[in-house]
Amino acid sequence: MHDNDHTEDGSRHGVSTKAVEIVVAAIIFGLGLVAIFDSRRVGAGWGDDGPQAGYFPFYIGLILCAASAWTLLRAAFSEHAAAGVFVSRKKLRLVLSVFVPSLIYVLAIYFIGIYVASAIFIGAFMYWHGRFPWIKIIPVSLIVPVSMFLLFEVWFLVPLPKGPLEALIGY
Amino acid sequence: MRGDRQPPLATGGGDRGVEEFNSLMQGFSVALTYHNLLYMLVGILLGVLIGVLPGLGGANGVAILLPLTFTMPPTSAIIMLSCIYWGALFGGAITSILFNIPGEPWSVATTFDGHPMAKTGRAGEALTAAFTSSFVGALVAVIMITFLAPLVAKFSLKFGPPEFFAVQLLTFCSFVGLGKGHPAKTISAMMLGFALAAVGLDTVTGTLRMTFGTTELLRGFNFLIAVIGLFGIGEILLTMEEGLAFKGVHARINPRVVWHTWKQLPKYWLTALRATLIGCWMGITPGGATPASFMSYGIAKRFSKTGEKFGTGEIEGVIAPETAAHAAGTSALLPMLTLGIPGSPTAAVLLGGLLIWGLQPGPLLFVEQKEFVWGLIASMYIGNVVGLIIVLTTVPWWAAILRVPFSIIAPVIVVICAIGAYTVNNAMLDVVLMLVFGVVGYLFKKLDYPLAPMVLALVLGDMAESSFRQSMLLSRGEVSIFWSNGLVGSICGLAMLMLFWPVISKLLQHMRRGNNDLDEARPVE
Numbered sequence: 001m002h003d004n005d006h007t008e009d010g011s012r013h014g015v016s017t018k019a020v021e022i023v024v025a026a027i028i029f030g031l032g033l034v035a036i037f038d039s040r041r042v043g044a045g046w047g048d049d050g051p052q053a054g055y056f057p058f059y060i061g062l063i064l065c066a067a068s069a070w071t072l073l074r075a076a077f078s079e080h081a082a083a084g085v086f087v088s089r090k091k092l093r094l095v096l097s098v099f100v101p102s103l104i105y106v107l108a109i110y111f112i113g114i115y116v117a118s119a120i121f122i123g124a125f126m127y128w129h130g131r132f133p134w135i136k137i138i139p140v141s142l143i144v145p146v147s148m149f150l151l152f153e154v155w156f157l158v159p160l161p162k163g164p165l166e167a168l169i170g171y
Numbered sequence: 172m173r174g175d176r177q178p179p180l181a182t183g184g185g186d187r188g189v190e191e192f193n194s195l196m197q198g199f200s201v202a203l204t205y206h207n208l209l210y211m212l213v214g215i216l217l218g219v220l221i222g223v224l225p226g227l228g229g230a231n232g233v234a235i236l237l238p239l240t241f242t243m244p245p246t247s248a249i250i251m252l253s254c255i256y257w258g259a260l261f262g263g264a265i266t267s268i269l270f271n272i273p274g275e276p277w278s279v280a281t282t283f284d285g286h287p288m289a290k291t292g293r294a295g296e297a298l299t300a301a302f303t304s305s306f307v308g309a310l311v312a313v314i315m316i317t318f319l320a321p322l323v324a325k326f327s328l329k330f331g332p333p334e335f336f337a338v339q340l341l342t343f344c345s346f347v348g349l350g351k352g353h354p355a356k357t358i359s360a361m362m363l364g365f366a367l368a369a370v371g372l373d374t375v376t377g378t379l380r381m382t383f384g385t386t387e388l389l390r391g392f393n394f395l396i397a398v399i400g401l402f403g404i405g406e407i408l409l410t411m412e413e414g415l416a417f418k419g420v421h422a423r424i425n426p427r428v429v430w431h432t433w434k435q436l437p438k439y440w441l442t443a444l445r446a447t448l449i450g451c452w453m454g455i456t457p458g459g460a461t462p463a464s465f466m467s468y469g470i471a472k473r474f475s476k477t478g479e480k481f482g483t484g485e486i487e488g489v490i491a492p493e494t495a496a497h498a499a500g501t502s503a504l505l506p507m508l509t510l511g512i513p514g515s516p517t518a519a520v521l522l523g524g525l526l527i528w529g530l531q532p533g534p535l536l537f538v539e540q541k542e543f544v545w546g547l548i549a550s551m552y553i554g555n556v557v558g559l560i561i562v563l564t565t566v567p568w569w570a571a572i573l574r575v576p577f578s579i580i581a582p583v584i585v586v587i588c589a590i591g592a593y594t595v596n597n598a599m600l601d602v603v604l605m606l607v608f609g610v611v612g613y614l615f616k617k618l619d620y621p622l623a624p625m626v627l628a629l630v631l632g633d634m635a636e637s638s639f640r641q642s643m644l645l646s647r648g649e650v651s652i653f654w655s656n657g658l659v660g661s662i663c664g665l666a667m668l669m670l671f672w673p674v675i676s677k678l679l680q681h682m683r684r685g686n687n688d689l690d691e692a693r694p695v696e
Contacts, residue, residue: 017618024614028359035366038381042373050644053378056636057369064362070355086617091412095613098411102404102585102609106602114590122582130578144583148590156239158594 014088021075021086028068035061101125113163115145191318198545201246202553210243210251211550215558218258223266223569225410225577227584229259229500229517230626231402234395235591237524245528246543250550252524253504256517257309257554260460260500261562264301264493265569269294272573277460277496280468284481284488295428297489298566303436304443304490306559308498311447312454313551316505320548323509324537332641333652335510337662339635341669342512345456346624348669356620364625367392368632375640387600394523394629395595398516400605401622403588405612407581424566432486439490442471446491450498454514455506460499467495501551508544509534511634516623519630 039054039061046052087095101121108117123141126132152158153171162171201207221232233252240248263278268285281301288297330338343361350357370381371391382388436443446467453463471491472481481488503514504521511532513519525532530540537544562569592605615622628635646652654660668675 020614021618024618024620025359028363031363031366034381035369042378042380046648047376051640051648053373053376053380055643056639057366057380060362060365060369063358064366067355067358067362071353071359074353074355087412095408095412098408098581098585099606099610101582103606105585106589106606109589109602110599114586114593118586118589121586122579125582126578129581130576132578140579144586148586152590152594158239159597160590160593161599 014085014092017084017086018075019086022072025068025072025075029065029072032061032064032068035064097129101128109161111163113166114161115149116163116165118145118148191321194321194541194545195317195549197542198547198549199553201542201546202250202549207247207250207546207550208553210247211254211554211557212561214251214254215258215261215554215561218255218260218558219262219265219562219565219569220258220572221255222259222262223572224580224584225266225272225406227587228402228406229256230515230520231399231588231591232259233517233520233524234398235403235587237395237520237527238591238594240524241527245525245530246546248528249521249524249543249547250554252521253547253550254554254558256500256521257551257558258561259517260309260497261302261305261558262569263496264305265298265562265566266573268297268301268489269570270573277464277500278492279461280464280492280496281489283468283492284483284485287482287484288486288489291484293484295424296432296486297484298424299429299432299563300436300486300489301493302559302562303433304446304494305497306555307443308447308450308494308496309501309551309555312451312498312501313548313555315451315502316508316551317548320505320509320544321537323505324534327510327534328538330534332638332645333655333659334662336635336638336642337653337659337666338510338512339631339638341662341666342456342506342631343624343628344666344669346621346627348672349453349456349462350621350624351462352619352621354673356618357624360615360620360622361624361628364628365632365635367397368394368629369636374633375637387598390596390598392604392629393595393601394626395520396592396601396604397608397629398520398626399588399592400608401612401615401626402516403584403591404606404609405616405622407584408609408613409616410577411581424563429563435486436490439487442475442487442491443494445470445474446494447498450495450500451502453495454499454502456514460496460503460515463499464492464496468492504551507532508536508547512631513627516626519627523630 035057039058042054043052044054044058046055101124105117105121108120119141122144123137126137126140148160152160202211217236218229218232221227221229227235233255236252236255240252243251260277263273264281264285267273267278267281268289271282271286273279273282285297285301288294327334327338346361347354347357366381368391371379371389373380379389449467449470450460450463453466454460468481468488468491471487472478475481475485475487477485477487500515500517503518505514507513507518507522511522513522522532530536530543588605589602592601593599595601612622614620615625642652646655652659653663
């Protein structure tokens, strides 16, 4: 995989594995600290009626901190443990080109409901990534949300987030 | 072929084998009703679809569909969901062989010989071999479950909280001992799962833990959301990075090819037997289907007469991983049903389903919910037969689905995941959390953090905590309760052996090398 990386354009530039390794381990360490402190807050010892609420999570937090510290130190000081490029810029752009639209899609659900957002999301994705002609984009991006609408709202009676358009047709 | 086949000595109960047989026949009468057969068929078809599509797999496919089954009778629901699992196991092989893209992690090893076979015009043969050996692996595992599960359940009826905690400890320590990743990362992933499971209302004391005053976190982190994000969104991000272009080989399966392949399969009975044993072992201990398939491939390669030809299109190289993967996937349900400890992420999701339907998994299930347990076990027999027939007859259609460009499949899968995440609790926050878990899944996969222990910890967290607490209550805080009798002591001892296995195996290697400096050729694993 690394051999491929080096033949690609601009592949040597990118985020190093070491940096990502350290950041992820540090975040996990932080979460371990959260678990420890919150367990101390609710009581991590022995109450009148047995173990307190923080008894178990306290030790979980301790082990979490120890394990992530181990990973962090290994990544920081060992040469071969975290070598190479985590993701080249080119690949990062590809990943973000899926993630950012997905994020916008999820935020859009809050305002226009899941069905309209899905139609726009699928259509936009097909336009930007697949370079499909509109004659293909429009049917696909409509069929999926409409069949979902029938499946969930009509047959299974499971309500999903809806927006102004659905309100117009009485849902 | 309904219940009337059952022999009249049902009340005698003297012989254990007969008892199991009777229960199984009763199970068949449950599983063979029209609507359960229909659910089975729907489950298999959905499962194969899920197995074929990248980004949707057994675990998150079942997770997405779980909320739709809340209103169904539990037996029908688990039959459908477990059939999705069988279907996904079958489906993974199709993409591996025809497209060289493993639809599921456990079918990676199938690509090694399956795709070369397909490229030389033997696609039908490879697919038939894969499906048939999957079927054989699953069948042996189901037979094992039929006769072993009641014994394990009966044995574990004697278990108290310390024994249960010891078994859970063994489960999690096995991840460290058997896993391929670095122990620190395995432990981190696992503990992260436990920490997330602890968030929310503590059911014993009623205290709020790690909610920081928010009402949204009151419910805690639902493992279904984590599964959908980690395996679904994470997988899509990874697939996108690889910039996949689906270029496949056309395949036609006709009865002549199937017959021709079946005729040569018995030759490889030893390979299949080894693979089944590996699979059953890895399924019961939480190794899971993926390592089982790799291990089985490696061992088949070492023992085969034509081992050096592996990788160029040997049928044995398809049989070995497929048999093991299916055997492991199936036998993962044994510890789930009998001890309440799932052997794989998908089994973990099914276990979560049991809890939601109000069934307590564990030894009592075999006493109190006979119809449910035996209906499920019977459905495994039927489901795998139905699955085999379906995949053998419908391969071209599934291959056609993969010819749909990724730029259509990807957004549709994201939409399906979002709906699945929303329907768990009807909460938008869950959809946002799904994205967060998606990023976590992407980072963890790339950094070699194992996802399975995290998911299992998230599912089992509450159970492990309560058995730990109960043990502590029994012993008034003395940890020595975990070696207070032979049973709990030996389970804990085994757990410690597993936990320190990476260190022990390194020491052993060191000693061996110290004794014999000339023996440098030994491969270091």
